[in-house]
Every structure is written in structure tokens, then in C-alpha cells.
Amino acid sequence: MKKNILTIILISFMLLINTTTVFAETVVFNWKTLKFHKPSCQWAKKCTMNCTKVDKKEAIKHGGKPCKVCGG
Numbered sequence: 001m002k003k004n005i006l007t008i009i010l011i012s013f014m015l016l017i018n019t020t021t022v023f024a025e026t027v028v029f030n031w032k033t034l035k036f037h038k039p040s041c042q043w044a045k046k047c048t049m050n051c052t053k054v055d056k057k058e059a060i061k062h063g064g065k066p067c068k069v070c071g072g
Helices: 004-021 041-048 056-061
Strands: 026-030 035-037 051-055
Touching: 026 056, 035 041, 035 056, 051 056
Parallel strands: none
Antiparallel strands: 026 035, 026 051
């Protein structure tokens, strides 16, 4: 019985970790204009010089604002 409970707790913990990881969203962040885009956005595809892929939270932390076309 104890082994079953421990197994359930372990599986629940692993699912919790995986669901928080899934919600991390990658965006294309322009370090010059401080705009971030969804990777599928037309403006993200055109950005070559000052853009890098980062986590959305990271872009916001650095003062980033969402693209008006795709909403970031």
C-alpha cells in the first residue's frame, strides 16, 4: 500500500514539472526595438540582425513589448 502511494506521489510530481515546462513560450525578441514576436510571425521571419529566440518571460523582463501584428 505504501509503495502505491509513493508511486502516485512521484507520478503527480513529475506531471506537475512537465506541465510547468510546457507553458514556457519561446518568442523572437528584437533587442534593438524591444518588440517580441511569435516565431510564425511575418516580422519575426524578416528579423535577422538584432533578433534572438528567448523565453517570453525573459523578453518582458528586458522591457519587451508584444508585436501589434501577432501579439507576441
